[in-house]
Every structure is written in C-alpha cells, then in structure tokens.
Amino acid sequence: QTSVSIYGIVDAGLVRESGGPDGNVTGLGGGVASGSRLGFRGKEDLGGGLSANFLLENGFNSDNGTLGQGGLLFGRQMYVGLSGNFGAVRMGRQYSPYYLALRDIADPFAAGLAGRAGNVMATNTRVNNMINYQTPKFGGFFADLAYGLGEIAGDAQKSRTIGAAIGYEQGPAAIKLAHHQLNNATATDRTKNTLLAARYKFSLAEGSIGYAVNKGLGAADSRDFILGVSVPFGPNRLLGSYIRHDDRTAMNRDAHQWAIGYFYGLSKRTDLYVAYARIGNDNGADFKVGNATDTGTGDKAFNLGVRHTF
Amino acid sequence: QTSVSIYGIVDAGLVRESGGPDGNVTGLGGGVASGSRLGFRGKEDLGGGLSANFLLENGFNSDNGTLGQGGLLFGRQMYVGLSGNFGAVRMGRQYSPYYLALRDIADPFAAGLAGRAGNVMATNTRVNNMINYQTPKFGGFFADLAYGLGEIAGDAQKSRTIGAAIGYEQGPAAIKLAHHQLNNATATDRTKNTLLAARYKFSLAEGSIGYAVNKGLGAADSRDFILGVSVPFGPNRLLGSYIRHDDRTAMNRDAHQWAIGYFYGLSKRTDLYVAYARIGNDNGADFKVGNATDTGTGDKAFNLGVRHTF
C-alpha cells in the first residue's frame, strides 16, 4: 500500500445552456470546473537519481456514473515512465504538449467552466500510444516532445501524431511555444496547430495571452487570439477571458467568446464556482459554450457548482 | 491517502431459478444478497460544522467481471456534497427517497436475496442528475427531498424526477412516507409511487409493514402490501416476508410472494446465506424471482452463497 496513492476530483454543478436550436437546457454537469476523476499513482526510487513512476487516471461523469472520454477506463491520463537527471520518458495515453500550453499558460479557466478556451480553440487534449520525453529545466528553459504511434499496418505515418513544446518558466513569467500535428488515417493530409502562450504574475493579478495558428484538413485555416486574467482575493479567485477566432477560409466563420468566472474557496481542497460565457458566431459559425466535460448545446452558458479535490 | 477510504462487498452464490419458460437455470450469481461493489469515499472538515464529502461506488458482477448497472462505472451511488447544521445537500446519481424507504424500512431482505421486495414492487432505485436535500433530525423527525433534472432541451419537465420522504426514527420505531414521480420523455404522462413503511423492533424480532400506491403510465394502477419479519439468533438472522400485489386494472394481474432467508454470520464482515422465494402469478402476471443483481427467469428461486464486506 505504500507504493500507490489515490487522488481525485469530484465536481458537480448546475449548467444552464441557452441559444441552442432545441431551446434551453438545464442539467447537472458531472465535471464542470474540472473533469471528475479518480487516480492512482506511484513512484519508485531506483537509485542513482533514477526513478520509475506511473499514473492511472480515470475520468467519470459525476451526474450519471458513466465512464468518461467515451467509455475508457483510464481515459484522462495513463503512463508508465522513468525519470532522472536526463529528464523523463513516459509511455501511454498522455496530454499533448500543445494542450498543456493552452491549459496551463494561455487559458485562465484551465480548460474548465463555461469559459474554457476549448469552446472555440483546438484542444488536441490527449494522444494515444504516445511516447513523451521531457527535458530537465536549464535555467528556466525546457522542452517537451511527443510522438504518438499511428499503429496502422504498412505505413507508420498514417494517423501519426507529433507534438513539441519549448518553454521558459521562472518566477512570475511563463512562456511556451507548442506545436501539434496529426496525420489523417491515409497520411494524405494533416491538422497542424501552433500556439504561443505567455503568462505573467503581476502583484494584484495574473495576465495571460495566446496566439494560435491552425491549419486543418483540406483548406481549413484559422487563427485564435486569447487574452486572460486571474485575480486572487484571498482564497477566492476571479477569472476573465476574451477569445477571438479568425476563420481564414472563404466561409469566414469567425467567432469570439467573452467569459467570466469566480471560485469561492471553502478550503484548499473544496471550492464553489460560478461562471458565465457567451459566444458570438459570425456567418454560420457554430461554436458552443461547454465546460470541462460537456461540449455544450448553445452559445451561452451559466455554471454554478462545487468541486472537491482529494 | 488520508482523504479517501476504500470499502466494498464481494458476494457470490449459487442461484437456482425455476418455473421459467425455457426451463431451470443454475448459475453463479455475482451479487445475490447484496450487489457486489467497490467504493471510494471521503470527508473534509471545512470548519464551523460544515463538511464536504464525496462517495463513488462502483457496482460489478462478481460472476463474470462485467460492470454493473448496464455498464456504468459508478452506477451504484455517486455524489459530492456539503453537510452541516442545515442538513446535507448532495449532487450526483443517488438513491431515491422512495427506494430507501422500501429497502431500509419495509423489506426485511433489504432489496437482496430471492426475497427482495423489488421482485413484485416498484423500486425506483436510482436517479441521475439528482439534487438531494436531507434535513437534520428534529426529535426523530426528518425529511429527504430529491429532484432529478431531465436534461431535455426546451422543457425542464420532460424526464424529470421528483422524490420526497418524511420520516420518524427513534429507539425501536421507524416510519417513513415516501413518494416518487417520474415524467416520461414528453412530459405527457408520469409514474407515481407512494409508500408508507413502518418497522418496530420487538424484544425477540423485528417486524415491518408497508403499503404502496402505484399509478403508472397509461392506466397502470396497483397496490402493494408487504409484511416482513427479521429474527436475530446471535450473529445469525432469519428473515421472512409476504408481499401481495393487487393489480387495479381490468387485466387484474395480481401476484403474491412468499420468501424466507437465513444469514449465518462467520464474522461481522462475512456471512453465508440461504434463501428461497416463490411467486404466485394470477391472470397472466409475469413477476419473477430475482435477487440483488439479477431480475430472474422464473417464479421460484433458491440461493446459497457467501457475502464478504471490506
């Protein structure tokens, strides 16, 4: 029992979605600020600075008890790896370097609540069959490399994923340049997302900014700009963000999102949250306001709930 | 690790079902006296009498390893909540107030073994997207309110569940009046179940009684009457019950069930069980003898197994 520890989050709240084609929906969200999860992790010291580690993180929907991520057992994160002076190597189902830059640097909502950046921006959240190498930090600088095997017979390029990020994190500043590319199943086309994200902790608030270049399948082509702010009030925190999605195709389906949120800390492990976001869709764009586990039904949503970490 | 504890039940036993259309079936039941389960729960003291708590309870079938409740991960019970002097508020997938009255007060078989009341009575076991409020006890009196969001766009009444119970529990006496109503997906009809259940602990045995009024979809209309007894013999316990189901529709599909069971306690956590129940179906009624996880195939069943709690 000494070699494994259990952790998790249970989050549930009211979600009011409006502006959808079938009318308003009021539901209980089973993971609104953060996806509900139950994880098991451990670390073994192998001597000489080397250690083995693993992490198995299940995602579930706390409103109805279903498995998350479309029915996976450890759908959130799962890896086994070795780490040492050389950095860390991990194999499994893991977050892409692109997603970590979006979640941890650019998006003050950290991919949760109505205001999550993923409502309008590409997320590229997880990669299966992924081999990851993270360098150690050199004076604040580091790199994060990812390779996701396509596992299609005859051609290793089919369905292959490549990801990379370089970054700098020191004191109040953090900056990351991340790239993600995924080949389609015939290796005849690919999606490519590149994000530059930066965050700075001022004395009263934290500001973040991000810019993404997205080349999708076919002629898909867009840019995203995100501006975020996070203001602490003791154990509480006010969040805001603005995202501008610029569609560069002939359809010109632009969109923008305004979002505001507030965490009221009952303790370090438990908080109440309230959030609101609305999207303006142009020329038939169809972005929806979701949250950490829900893709949304309309262009506006309100959240009110509780998140408990253990 | 201090913030989460693990608990569960593994139950397995021989189940012999007879009287079904395809002949007798002898199987290994994977949760006969109690559904097999593995749970994780925790509680955090937030100060001022307030606490946060969560419970994640998986159900599984211990005969073949499948997920229980039709493939849910935490299909038995799952919630996050806050409790304090004001009572307790919980959100998630939870037991209905009606079911708790049936299981804990009226049915000496506690919804398990061949004798479970649910063979002939409505159970309304669990509700998704449920917000629950439980009052504190006032001199033995308490109330339990439930609201299950339908989550259908455009009309909050579609598929909505409302449940409520009021009760009194003091010393040897317990009594509960519980109601459950579930709208259909178009909110044009609903099922309604109301149960009055009482239990009294006499010096040598415990007696229970219950009466339910059931209005189903369309013209469905029935009454249930249940009488139960539980006699302790040191660590062992003898159970018996009689249920009369009175169909008030023109088809008059009445039924009754006799059941007997015995728990032999190997310890406080482990017992052996044996049980037998038979149903008499009138006018083409088709009630079957199941158990805690099996809906049954015939009108008679015999159980013999072991239940281990951890």
Place this chain on the structure above:
Amino acid sequence: QTSVSIYGIVDAGLVRESGGPDGNVTGLGGGVASGSRLGFRGKEDLGGGLSANFLLENGFNSDNGTLGQGGLLFGRQMYVGLSGNFGAVRMGRQYSPYYLALRDIADPFAAGLAGRAGNVMATNTRVNNMINYQTPKFGGFFADLAYGLGEIAGDAQKSRTIGAAIGYEQGPAAIKLAHHQLNNATATDRTKNTLLAARYKFSLAEGSIGYAVNKGLGAADSRDFILGVSVPFGPNRLLGSYIRHDDRTAMNRDAHQWAIGYFYGLSKRTDLYVAYARIGNDNGADFKVGNATDTGTGDKAFNLGVRHTF
C-alpha cells in the same frame, strides 16, 4: 482501509510486428510482458484457521486507456472465497487449472512477451461463473478443481466448463497434469485440452517441458510440445523457448515457434525487457506472434519496453 490492499502492474513497450498480410506494424503495446492491471484484495481471519478472502483484478490497456478483456471491469481475475485446513474454495471469474499449468510451469515467458506459448497453444485462460476448489498440499502433492456453470436454461451441460489439475511441487521440481473441457452452447460438442508440464531448477538455469493433447470442435485434433529455459544473471534473466504444434487433421497445418527474451532488472519491482519470436507456419497455418495483451498481426515480432509492479 486496513482490510483492502491495492496492487498492480503498468507495462508498456514498443511492439514491432512483421510478416502480416497488411505489412509491418509498429505500435505501443499496453501490456507486453504482463497485462497491465490494477487490483484490490483483502483477507479476513475468521478464527479456527478459517479465513475469507477476495480479489478484484482489473485489466486495462496502458497504450490507450481502454478496459481490457473486451470491456470487463474485473476481467483478469475476481473471486470471493474461504480457505482453511480443508483447502480453498473460490467463486468468480478465475484462471483455469490448465492455464496455470501452462503459464507457471511450461512456459518460461509466463504467457507474456513475443514468446508467449499462447501464440500457438491453447490457453483457456479464464472461466466465468467458476467454482474452484484447491486442496492443501500433501507432501508436495495438490489438486485444483474447477467447474464453470454454463447458465443456459434447461440444460446445465450447455456451455459448461470442467477443469482439473494434479501436481507436485517440492524444492527445485514442479510437475502438473491439467485438463480443461468446454462444452459448446448446445452441449453437442466440446473442446478438450490436456497438458503435462514439468519444470526443474538446475544450478545455473531452469528448464521446462510440456506436452499437450488438444481435441477441438468437429475434427480438430492437435498436439503441442514446448521446451523452455530460463537463465538468471543476478537481477536479470534470459529466456528461450521452442514450441512445436502438430496438427493431426487432414489439413496438417503444423507450426513451430522460436523465441528469446531478456529482462533487465532495474529493481525488484521494475524491469526493462526485450524479446523476439518468430513462427513458421506450414500448409496455410496462420499462427501469429502476439504478447500478453495483443493477439498479433504477423509471424514475427520484436518487443522493447518497461514493466513496473506496485
């Protein structure tokens, strides 16, 4: 928390399969040397030498987070039982006596890596609805009996499994004779596998040998011969095996497999592995080189990875 302990294995590695009809496949194997798993187990002392015990072992694929064993929650092993001076009785989903003889005695690859005996030999790994009785050891001798209920109405012989093994294990020697038979769903035919397996620990290496007689559905009829060796080098271990599959039907689809593997021990709980196996298929035989969780795509495979036990 004192009554349950958590254990598991996370294994992941590169798997290069070649010789398949669609070309080579390079993938991340999510359980190559051993199937990845997360288990919960406990034991309760009931006094008088009697104890109750349970084991719930989930299998998952560490490359993509899916549930193993085709979507089961506790698909690897799951039982509740009692043990004492009389031996042990267990009920649940369990390993067949035949499989344990193959894995633990005959196959130096212990049913894992490219070299696993199951590539060409019958495995009969697990049985649902299984009641198992294991005798105590009498001077090194023991027996292991299994009965898997078919659970088909009207005829207990349909889909029924019967298994048995007798063995001797003392000092450096182990020998087992195991039998497995499974009726088809109409009880009109059955598969029967009988395996004699022996292992001896010499001073420098361990040698194993096995011979199996297989009578399948219809006219299926074959013999398997396996020869294995395991050579320890401190914390490391070199493995090798040769298997000859002799098809006794008119099609004469014989095959043979050569395999070699190496475990490099980083600690008692963590090792790196490398393995290679190739199969020679005659007369249209179509055996494939898989590993602990993969059935393979071609007649050759190479493995390189890490296995961490907790």
